[in-house]
Every structure is written in structure tokens, then in C-alpha cells.
Amino acid sequence: MNAAAYPREVLATCAPPLVVDLDGTLLRTDLLFEMGVAFVRRRPRRWVHVVPWMLKGKAILKANLVRETDIDVSALPYDSAVIDLIETxxxxxxxxxxxxxxxxxxxxxxxxxxxxFDQILATEGTINLSGERKRRALVEEYGVGGFDYIGNSHDDVPVWAAARQACLVNPQIGAERRARIQGNISQVVRSNSACAGDWMRACRLHQWLKNLLIFVPLMAAHELTDPAQLLQGALAFLCFGMCASSVYILNDLLDLADDRHHRTKRLRPFAAGRLSIKNGLLVFPLLLAAAFSVAWIFLPWQFTGVMAAYYLLTQAYSLSLKRRMAVDVIVLAALYTMRIIAGGAAFTLPLSFWTLAFSTFMFLSLALVKRYTELHEAHRKGLLEKTRGRAYFPSDLYMIASLGAASGYMAVIVLALYIHEPETALLYERPQLIWLSCPLLLQWITRTWLITYRGQMHDDPVIFAVRDRVSLVIGALFSLVFWLAA
Incomplete structure (x- = not known):
């Protein structure tokens, strides 16, 4: 006879309680680390307060963090496989x-x-309910073998030992081996195994394409065939890539709450719980240390200085500037331009006024494309309040479009003025051919903004351009014009 056919009261007398762990089991994350990064995001100047809290014990640390943060439990990454076990x-x-x-x-x-849940046992006061403390609490409540337990970590091993049956969910490395010694494992659920692809997405390796801007000064100086300079460029590219990946990981950790409310960002590895916050906190400083170590040893100190300024500006952006109207897009444009400045430092080449002016206006236009895309989605949903984590209202998108298109066209004007610069004639044999690049750039900017206006733009316009066939053709023709002019 099916168990569902018996009255619930009868079944409750013959089936032991099902006890479920939370962090890493029901949740694909750890709430202590969630609160930690939320506290740093909310109160970055008070992060040192965490140290004395830690010295007083985990229970005190958790009590203080829970008062200082506001975790949205509805957006946390719950494991559907565990919820199925509970409902069963x-x-x-x-x-x-x-x-x-x-x-x-x-x-x-x-x-x-x-x-x-029918009952809750949790940390409170000065008692941190983990490991042996959790085992004792459950044994006092139900007796040895009087409950089944679902967990995932090494701290759960003594609890499994006291349970009638042990269910392991995405067990930590080595935890399953220790649990099997007890001989009471009923089930091992593997519903959330991280893979190399998750780390590639977290490091945003596809975003390294932006670091090709480092080679712009070399191209402008017509030294792209110099082997020694190309080696310098490759090292600079690698260092900036590792630095940027470190930034992306840290930003994802700080932006967990906002990302989980975003249409696509909620699928990012840390937001979705595919990668643990703990591992992210270990990896991002290692990448940063590797980037600056290689740069300090093999590249000019000026490059290391520019990369340090880039890193500090990105952190200021993540912690504060991204929530300030207009400042956010100007900073984004500056971060792109700093890659070109870093290239000039790596190659010890001077940067022209025209290069910096062109990049500033062009990347400001692309930053505004990114903001417009976010606002368009909010407008489509009929939202009226400010977008989460930003300083814009959905109704601002029309002004954003005007500013973005204008900025893109300003970049074309800078390019046109550059053609008449006397120094241009010294660099190119046929500088008049560069005029052909102006209609190509006008076409790309106009088309990009029309696609954006229709709501068909990728969240990142640079990634859109790399994947868009028309953009690639225009880019190839643009490069061909300068090659012919040389």
C-alpha cells in the first residue's frame, strides 16, 4: 500500500524526523559568507569591525552580521533536489x-x-550549532538513531554518525569517505558540481578581448611587427587579464544581492551557487597577486602603476560609483581608456590627444548602451522605480539614448579632425583614405543604437560586437582602410 494512503498522524509515529542542514545543503551557498560580503558591500569602511567579532566566536560574529545586513531569503539559491526530498x-x-x-x-x-519545516534548531546566543554541538542537540531531542540527516560537510560527519540514515548532498571533498565509515548512508545526491566552465565564466575569459586595447598604441605607432614589443604586449595582456578576472570575481561576490534579481546575471556561477563564496575569496587575491608579480618583474613600473589605478577605480566603482548617476558611465568609459593608457606604458610609447579623445567618446557611448539595455528591460516590465543598484529610472532611457548616440558621433568628429592633423601626414602615405573610415564608423554607431533602441542588444555591447557578423565586417573594413592609408 502507498505511504500516502496512510493518515499523516499514523506515519508520523513510525517514521523518524527528517533533519535538514542549511548551508551547502538546502542552500547552494553559505550564509556566513553571504552576510560577510553583504556587510562589506553595505559598510566598506567598517570591515575591520569583523575582526573583534571573530575573536569572540562564530556565534557572536553571526549575531552581529545578521543585525548589520539584510539578506533577501527569497532570492537565495535553493537546491531543488533537497526541496524534493523534503516534500517527499x-x-x-x-x-x-x-x-x-x-x-x-x-x-x-x-x-x-x-x-x-515543523521545527528549527539554529545558532543563537553564544552557541554555534555545528559539528558536535548539533549532534548533541539532535541526540537530546530524538536519541541516537532517532532521526535521518541530510548534510554536506565535514562538520556533519558526527551528526551522520548519530543518525539512523545519512543522506549526503554535494558532499565536500573527503566528507563522503569519512561518512561511509559509519555504514548508514542511504543516498548521495550530486545536484551541484562545479566544473572548469563555471570558473571560466566567473573569470570572464571572453572579456579579455577588451584587453586587446593594450595594443592600440602599438598600432598607432606602426610598430605592430616588432617582436620585442609584441612580447611586451602579450605579457601586459596576460597581466591585465588576470587583474580584470580578479576584479570580476570580487565584483560578483559584492553584487550577489543585485545579480540575483537580474534577468541574466542571476545565472552567474556565484549568484546561482555553482561556485562557493569561500573559493571566490581565495581565488581573487591569488589572481591579483599573480598579475602584479608578473607585471613588476617583466614590465615597466609605469604599467604596474596604471594597472593599480585601474584596480582601485574598479573597486570604487563597485562599492559606490556605480550607484551615482552619470558618474557610473563616465567611470566605465575611463576603465576602457585606461587599457589604452596601460598599453602606452607597457610599450613606453607616447599617447596622442586624438587617441585618448576618440576612446573617451566611443567608450562613453558603449557604456550608455549598457545602461540603456538595463533600463529598457525595466521599462518593458512596466517598472517605475529606480533600477536596483543604479541611480536611473526606466523613464530615463530616452535621454540615455540621446546622450549615447551624441557621444558616438562625437567620436566620429574626433576621427575626422585627426585626419587633418599635420602629424597624421607623417604617419600615413595616403591620409586622405582615412576619410573612408568615417562613414564606416557612422554606420556601426547608428546601427548599434538602433538595435539597442529595439531591445535587441546584449548586456555587454563589446561582446555583441564580437559575435555580430555585420560588426565584424565593419571592423575588418575599418582596419583595412588604415592599412591602405599607411
Whole structure:
């Protein structure tokens, strides 16, 4: 006879409680680290306060962090496989218990959101409910072998040992081997295994294409065939790529709350719980250290200085400037231009006024494309309030479009003026041919903004350009014009 056919009250007397862990089990994340990065994001100047809290113990640390942060439990990455196990247990009439080392305030909010639990055991006061403490609490409540336990970590090993049956969900490395010694494993669920592709997405390796801007000064100086300079460029490209990946990982950690409310960013590895916050906090400083070590040893100190300025500006952008109207897009344009400045430093080549002016207007236009795309999505949904994490209203998109198109056309004007610069005649045998690049650039800017206006633009216009066949053809023709002019 099917278990569902029995009255719930009868089943509850013969089936032991199903106890579920939270961090890393029901949640594809760790709430302690979630609160930590949320605290740094919200109060960056007070991060040193975490140290004395840690010295007083994990329970005190969690109590202080839960008061200082506001985690949106509805947007957290829950593991659907664990929810299925819980719902199966409820259908069998079992008592469902949430036993977690996370603070009780958060546990209660999660329980209220899911409406799946009959009882909550959690950290409170000075007692951090993990490992042996959790085992003792459950044994006092239900006795040895009087409950089944779903967990994932090494801290859960003593709890599994006291359980009737142990269920492992995405177990930590080595935890499964230790748990199997007990001989009571009923099930191992592998629903969230990270892979190399997740780290590639987190590091945004496709975004390294932007670092090709480092070679612009070399192209402008017509030294692109110099082997020694190309080697310098390759090292600079690698260093800037590692530095940028470190920035992307840290930004993803700080932006978890906002990303989880975004149409596409919620699928990013850290936001979706595919990669752990703990691992991200380990990897980003390693990438940063590698970038600056290689740069300091093999490249001019000026390049290291520009890369340091780039890193500091990105952190200022992530922590504050991205939420300031107009400042955010100007900073984005500056970050693109700093790649060109870094290239000039790596090759020890002077940068012309025309190169910097052109890049500033062009990348400001692209930054505004990015903002317009976000606002267009909010406008399409009928939202009226400010977009999350930004200083713009959906109704601003028409002004954003005007400013963006104007900035793009200003870049064309700078290019046209550059053709009449006396120094241009010294660099090119046929400088008049460069005029052909102006209609090509006008075509690309106009088409890009029309696509953006129709809501067909990728979140990142640079990635769109790399994947768009028309953009690639225009880019090839643009390069051909300068080659013929030389």
C-alpha cells in the first residue's frame, strides 16, 4: 500500500524526523559568507569591525552580521533536489526539522519563506550549532538513531554518525569517505558540481578581448611587427587579464544581492551557487597577486602603476560609483581608456590627444548602451522605480539614448579632425583614405543604437560586437582602410 494512503498522524509515529542542514545543503551557498560580503558591500569602511567579532566566536560574529545586513531569503539559491526530498518526507507524514549553524533569525526567515519545516534548531546566543554541538542537540531531542540527516560537510560527519540514515548532498571533498565509515548512508545526491566552465565564466575569459586595447598604441605607432614589443604586449595582456578576472570575481561576490534579481546575471556561477563564496575569496587575491608579480618583474613600473589605478577605480566603482548617476558611465568609459593608457606604458610609447579623445567618446557611448539595455528591460516590465543598484529610472532611457548616440558621433568628429592633423601626414602615405573610415564608423554607431533602441542588444555591447557578423565586417573594413592609408 502507498505511504500516502496512510493518515499523516499514523506515519508520523513510525517514521523518524527528517533533519535538514542549511548551508551547502538546502542552500547552494553559505550564509556566513553571504552576510560577510553583504556587510562589506553595505559598510566598506567598517570591515575591520569583523575582526573583534571573530575573536569572540562564530556565534557572536553571526549575531552581529545578521543585525548589520539584510539578506533577501527569497532570492537565495535553493537546491531543488533537497526541496524534493523534503516534500517527499512531508508526504510520508514525517516531521521536518531545519538544523543549521546559521543564526536563528535567518533560519526563521527562510523557514517562513519555504513553509516546509515543523521545527528549527539554529545558532543563537553564544552557541554555534555545528559539528558536535548539533549532534548533541539532535541526540537530546530524538536519541541516537532517532532521526535521518541530510548534510554536506565535514562538520556533519558526527551528526551522520548519530543518525539512523545519512543522506549526503554535494558532499565536500573527503566528507563522503569519512561518512561511509559509519555504514548508514542511504543516498548521495550530486545536484551541484562545479566544473572548469563555471570558473571560466566567473573569470570572464571572453572579456579579455577588451584587453586587446593594450595594443592600440602599438598600432598607432606602426610598430605592430616588432617582436620585442609584441612580447611586451602579450605579457601586459596576460597581466591585465588576470587583474580584470580578479576584479570580476570580487565584483560578483559584492553584487550577489543585485545579480540575483537580474534577468541574466542571476545565472552567474556565484549568484546561482555553482561556485562557493569561500573559493571566490581565495581565488581573487591569488589572481591579483599573480598579475602584479608578473607585471613588476617583466614590465615597466609605469604599467604596474596604471594597472593599480585601474584596480582601485574598479573597486570604487563597485562599492559606490556605480550607484551615482552619470558618474557610473563616465567611470566605465575611463576603465576602457585606461587599457589604452596601460598599453602606452607597457610599450613606453607616447599617447596622442586624438587617441585618448576618440576612446573617451566611443567608450562613453558603449557604456550608455549598457545602461540603456538595463533600463529598457525595466521599462518593458512596466517598472517605475529606480533600477536596483543604479541611480536611473526606466523613464530615463530616452535621454540615455540621446546622450549615447551624441557621444558616438562625437567620436566620429574626433576621427575626422585627426585626419587633418599635420602629424597624421607623417604617419600615413595616403591620409586622405582615412576619410573612408568615417562613414564606416557612422554606420556601426547608428546601427548599434538602433538595435539597442529595439531591445535587441546584449548586456555587454563589446561582446555583441564580437559575435555580430555585420560588426565584424565593419571592423575588418575599418582596419583595412588604415592599412591602405599607411
Amino acid at each position: 518526507g512531508r508526504a510520508q507524514g514525517r516531521r521536518i526539522v531545519l538544523a543549521t549553524a546559521s543564526h536563528r533569525m535567518l533560519a526563521e526567515r527562510i523557514a517562513a519563506h519555504l513553509n516546509l
